[in-house]
Amino acid sequence: MKLNNLKVHYPIRSGFLNRITGQVYAVDGVDLNISEGETVGLVGESGSGKTTIGKIIVGLEQMTAGQLIYQGQDISKKRVRNKIQYNKDVQMIFQDSMSSLNPRKTIYDIIAEPIRNFEKLEPIAEKKRILQLLDIVGLPQETLTQYPHQFSGGQRQRIGIARAVSTNPKLIVADEPVSALDLSVQAQVLNFMKQIQKEMNIAFLFISHDLGVVRHMTDNIAVMHYGRIVEKGSRDAIFNHPEHIYTKRLLSSIPSIDISKRE
Ligand SMILES: Nc1ncnc2c1ncn2[C@@H]1O[C@H](COP(=O)(O)OP(=O)(O)O)[C@@H](O)[C@H]1O
Numbered sequence: 368m369k370l371n372n373l374k375v376h377y378p379i380r381s382g383f384l385n386r387i388t389g390q391v392y393a394v395d396g397v398d399l400n401i402s403e404g405e406t407v408g409l410v411g412e413s414g415s416g417k418t419t420i421g422k423i424i425v426g427l428e429q430m431t432a433g434q435l436i437y438q439g440q441d442i443s444k445k446r447v448r449n450k451i452q453y454n455k456d457v458q459m460i461f462q463d464s465m466s467s468l469n470p471r472k473t474i475y476d477i478i479a480e481p482i483r484n485f486e487k488l489e490p491i492a493e494k495k496r497i498l499q500l501l502d503i504v505g506l507p508q509e510t511l512t513q514y515p516h517q518f519s520g521g522q523r524q525r526i527g528i529a530r531a532v533s534t535n536p537k538l539i540v541a542d543e544p545v546s547a548l549d550l551s552v553q554a555q556v557l558n559f560m561k562q563i564q565k566e567m568n569i570a571f572l573f574i575s576h577d578l579g580v581v582r583h584m585t586d587n588i589a590v591m592h593y594g595r596i597v598e599k600g601s602r603d604a605i606f607n608h609p610e611h612i613y614t615k616r617l618l619s620s621i622p623s624i625d626i627s628k629r630e
């Protein structure tokens with residue numbers, strides 16, 4: 368997956384006529400490459416454009432300019448042959464599992480939704496698949512008939528992960544997947560994501576404002592600042608020899624760099 372010169376500008380409206388009086392340059396010329404099975408970290412402070420990039424990749428937002436290339440085709444074009452395949456291959460895990468999981472649906476229906484969108488499985492095969500997914504994310508079978516509010520934050524994030532991997536995706540965009548969790552649960556969920564990624568050979572775009580979390584998860588890191596990538600490099604290069612002043616500043620504000628020591 369490749370982004371070429373991505374731009375996302377939002378109009379600013381004001382006055383009672385609601386006229387467009389300016390633009391927010393949420394993303395302003397970003398190039399990003401994610402190879403098969405790789406984890407790329409996208410870091411930067413709040414408002415730097417990270418979520419907007421994630422939304423573009425999963426098709427939740429329209430780009431102003433640029434290209435999104437997947438398997439040799441520009442997915443941002445209207446008529447693309449492999450768009451359905453793309454939507455199946457690219458999934459998202461959200462920060463806020465409480466609002467991203469439908470409160471009126473059972474865990475069974477939540478996990479089954481993406482499968483039903485892309486495959487027609489017989490009920491027995493579907494159930495088998497869902498039990499398998501529950502098992503992968505370490506939740507007991509009895510939970511299938513329960514609702515999101517009956518789970519802890521960490522468990523809900525596991526449900527979100529089961530849902531995201533249900534279509535056997537090639538790429539998952541994880542937007543601040545542990546930021547809403549207690550520090551003591553963060554390492555657990557992160558390790559678990561890492562394990563699944565390895566087993567299923569899924570590429571990750573791992574979005575976080577927290578460099579400690581990103582260091583634990585990623586191979587390569589891109590640092591964002593005001594809609595642009597100011598520095599890119601291997602994890603070790605970014606941590607050991609940060610070049611941009613903004614990267615240095617981010618590094619100095621990590622709560623605890625070793626996430627297993629967070630409590
Ligand atoms: N739908 C929108 N309309 C207008 N401005 C937006 C919209 N979504 C995001 N923005 C603005 O774009 C910028 C980048 O936002 P975002 O991608 O959410 O940053 P991050 O995820 O790094 O915190 C921010 O200034 C934000 O206020």
Ligand SMILES: [Mg+2]
Nearest residue numbers: 414417418419
């Ligand atoms: Mg965000």
